[in-house]
Amino acid sequence: MTRGESNAPGKSNARGQSNVIGVALLLGVVMLSLASLTASVGMVVQSNAATADAARVATDMNRALDPVEVTGIHRGRVAFSAGALTTEPRELRVLNESGTVRVVRVDAFVFTNGDRRVTDLAGAVVQGTGDAGRMDARPPITSSERGGVLVVGAAKLNASGRTVVSKRGESAVVRTNVTHDRTALGNGTYRVAVETKTPDAWGRYFERQNATTTTRDFDGDGIPSVVARYPGTRFCYLVVHDMHMEVL
Structure with a gap:
């Protein structure tokens, strides 16, 4: 028998089987890692696509619904690759020291895709997730800095109730x-x-106008109203921009 040889039965076979098992386990770990990486990349791509979709919808809404600059018939397009467009009931109120002066049923034009949401409400366009958001287009509500005049522009959808769910390539x-x-x-x-x-x-917008804000649920439906109190005595104008909106 030469040096290094062994006559132990099955020893070489056991070593070979261990190597095969080790390689199989390593391949399994690699495959799991690749699957996890693929899923993560897919989620990032999907999230980026949804974000881009929401940004495009915000731009399109701002162009399609222009309550202050437009009079008469106007058409625009809102394009998106996934999600839905709906209208939701909303109210705008003007109040003075005696109580409610006017209530305008303005309603909201809403795009949703998962947790992402873009809303055209009372002339403002807000996009975000959940109850957080940023205002991409400001509402036509303005005031002089030290009292004097308050102009409340209320963009009223007055819309047909059609819901639009996207299909690829449609708008x-x-x-x-x-x-x-x-x-x-x-x-x-x-x-x-x-x-x-x-x-x-909305609170940030009003506060930039030197108003103080609180929240209140006026009608008990669970959706709060941001209440902006303007300082000083003012002469107030209410301008209702009735859009008579249709989604075709």
């Missing part, structure tokens, strides 16, 4: 026929309340 045509009506509400200390699912974005 929704939005038709409006815009009219404007201005009412002088007189002198007083005023508050403006907007019913919204993204109160933080």
Whole structure:
């Protein structure tokens, strides 16, 4: 028998089997890692696509629904690769020291795709996730810095109730026929309340106008209104921009 040889039965076979098992386990770990990496990449790609979709919808909504600059018939398109367009009931209120002066059923034009949401409400466009959001287009609600005048523009959808669910490569045509009506509400200390699912974005907008904000659920439906109190005595105008919106 030469040096290094062994006559132990089955020893070489056991070593060979151990090597095969080790290689199989290593391949299994590699395959699991690749599957996890593929799933992670897929989630990132899907998330980026949804984010890009929401940004495109926000831009399209801002162009399609232009309540202040447009009078008469106007058409625009809202394109998206996945998700749905719906309308939801919302109210805007003007209040003074005596209570509610006007209630306008403005409603919201809403795009949803998973947890992402874009809303055109009262002339503002807000996009975000959950109750967080940022305002991409500001509402037509303006005031002078030190009292004097408050102009409350209320963009009213007055919409057909059609829901649009996307199919690849399709877009929704939005038709409006815009009219404007201005009412002088007189002198007083005023508050403006907007019913919204993204109160933080609206609160930041009002606070930049030197208003103080609170929240209140006026109608008990679980959706709060951001209530902005403007300082000082002002002469208030309410301008209703009635869009008579149709989704074709």
